[in-house]
Amino acid sequence: MSPFARLSIRICTLLLIFLGSGCMSPTARIPQLHSELISQEALSQNCDFLLAESQRSTRILNTAFPILKAAAELFPAHYRYTLGISLQSDSVIEAPYRQAALTLWGDQPSLRISAVAHNAPAGIAGIQVNDRLLAINEISALNDLSQSIHLLHKALAHGNPITLTLEREGQNITLPITPVKTADYRVRLRHKASINARATTKQVEINRGMLEFCQNDSELAYVIAHEIAHIALKHHRDAAINFLTGLIGDAALWATLIPSPGIIATTTLAAKSESYEIEADYIALYLLVRAGYAPEEAAQFWQRLATIVPIQKSRFKLNFKSHPDLPTRQILFEQTLNEIQNNPHLKPLFKSR
Numbered sequence: 627m628s629p630f631a632r633l634s635i636r637i638c639t640l641l642l643i644f645l646g647s648g649c650m651s652p653t654a655r656i657p658q659l660h661s662e663l664i665s666q667e668a669l670s671q672n673c674d675f676l677l678a679e680s681q682r683s684t685r686i687l688n689t690a691f692p693i694l695k696a697a698a699e700l701f702p703a704h705y706r707y708t709l710g711i712s713l714q715s716d717s718v719i720e721a722p723y724r725q726a727a728l729t730l731w732g733d734q735p736s737l738r739i740s741a742v743a744h745n746a747p748a749g750i751a752g753i754q755v756n757d758r759l760l761a762i763n764e765i766s767a768l769n770d771l772s773q774s775i776h777l778l779h780k781a782l783a784h785g786n787p788i789t790l791t792l793e794r795e796g797q798n799i800t801l802p803i804t805p806v807k808t809a810d811y812r813v814r815l816r817h818k819a820s821i822n823a824r825a826t827t828k829q830v831e832i833n834r835g836m837l838e839f840c841q842n843d844s845e846l847a848y849v850i851a852h853e854i855a856h857i858a859l860k861h862h863r864d865a866a867i868n869f870l871t872g873l874i875g876d877a878a879l880w881a882t883l884i885p886s887p888g889i890i891a892t893t894t895l896a897a898k899s900e901s902y903e904i905e906a907d908y909i910a911l912y913l914l915v916r917a918g919y920a921p922e923e924a925a926q927f928w929q930r931l932a933t934i935v936p937i938q939k940s941r942f943k944l945n946f947k948s949h950p951d952l953p954t955r956q957i958l959f960e961q962t963l964n965e966i967q968n969n970p971h972l973k974p975l976f977k978s979r
Contacts, residue, residue: 669726669729672722672723672725672726673726673729673730675723675726676719676723676726676727676730677730679815680740680741680755682834682837683712683740683741683815684741684742684755685837685846686741686813686814686815686832687710687711687712687741687742687743687813688743688744688745688843689847689850690743690813690830690847690850691710691743691745691746691808692745692847692917692918692919693850693851693854693913693917694808694809694811694813694854695806695807695808695809696913696916696917697808697809697811697851697854697858697913698807698808698809699916700909700912700916700973700974701809701858704809704810704858705808705809705810706808706809706810707782707784707785707805707806707807707808708746708782708805708806708808709747709748709753709782709803709805710742710743710745710746710747710749711739711741711742711743711746711753712741712742713737713738713739713740713759713771713774713775714737714739714740714771715737715738715770715771717771718771731756737758737759737767737771737774738756738758738759739753739755739756739757739758739759739792740755741755742754742755746806747803747804747805747806748803751801752801753792753801753803754794756794757792757793757794758792758793758794759774759790759791759792760791760792760798761790761791762774762777762781762789762790763781764789764791765777785804785805785807786804787803787804787805788803788805789801789802789803790803809858810828811829812828812829812830813829813832813850814829814830814831814832815831815834815837816832816833816834817833818833818834819833819834819835820836821833821836821931821934821935822836823850823852823853824853825853825854825856825857825862826857826862827857827862828857830850830853830854832846832850836849839931840927841930842923842924843919843923844914844919844920844921844923844924845923845924845927847914847917847919847924848911848919848921848924848927849927851909851911851913851917852906852907852910854910854913855905855906855908855909855910855913856902856906858909859902859905859906859909899949900949900950903949903950904950904955904958907950907955907958907962908958908962911959911962911963911966912962912972912974915972916972921963921966924959925959925960925963927959928952928953928955928956928959929952929956931952932952932953932956935952
């Protein structure tokens with residue numbers, strides 16, 4: 627291409643950009659947007675978010691606490707002593723929300739009680755959200771969140787009564803509290819819009835979408851109980867064993883020159899996934915009843931979910947089915963509830979091994 631041709635292309639390109647920018651410009655007369663007003667609105671929205679987050683965290687803690695107590699009774703191998711509170715250090719709040727935290731709660735270096743379960747020892751003792759933690763058993767609480775939590779866990783380790791010194795509206799108060807035994811799992815909010823929840827080996831994560839979908843605490847408790855059942859029954863461990871067993875099979879095929887890129891491992895992993903979900907549903911309903919929730923308030927959960935979740939077709943056929951369909955889960959709920967009503971000891975039935 628000649629230099630003249632290249633120059634012509636550049637000129638035409640610049641001309642098109644210039645003309646295009648003019649053609650695509652908005653024509654409405656937008657009011658002048660003052661940066662100060664935008665900053666004030668941003669602060670207001672951030673304050674609203676922190677307050678809403680506190681309400682969401684309190685709902686999860688309130689709902690989860692009885693389930694965690696019931697799980698400690700049903701699966702006593704893994705437990706800890708707890709008070710039913712969540713701690714927050716304003717210094718670790720994400721940068722966009724720090725000014726909002728200062729506006730709401732002031733510039734105080736101590737730790738703040740961010741959530742209290744009303745049916746837990748802390749709630750019964752009178753601890754309130756936004757109380758400032760000053761001391762644990764007369765030992766000054768550190769401003770560092772992780773170190774203070776470690777200090778609190780050490781004080782609670784053997785289930786002995788402890789005293790907390792708190793600051794509330796400028797006044798110091800000291801409260802004696804006796805912890806209770808709960809399952810040694812954490813339940814936290816996950817900022818995802820999808821209607822879902824998941825469990826790791828020690829933690830339950832409830833998506834914001836699931837929290838909003840659950841129309842009462844019994845439904846939310848049922849979801850939490852389902853995920854806790856996965857942990858208590860060691861489904862993650864069993865799934866990992868199945869997967870590793872499949873990998874050995876894949877390796878054996880490769881050794882015989884038969885290509886097997888994870889096919890057996892994937893198959894063995896998926897083979898039991900649906901049965902794990904059914905077992906977790908079954909145990910969850912026992913936990914729900916043992917925790918004192920009304921199971922009839924959660925009886926429409928799967929039917930309501932069916933109104934917004936489309937039936938999966940080709941994806942499950944290709945990648946195997948990891949969860950039972952919703953009609954199966956609804957019938958399982960009804961039959962398990964009937965079993966519970968005729969089981970005065972409220973102990974799930976397990977197969978002999």
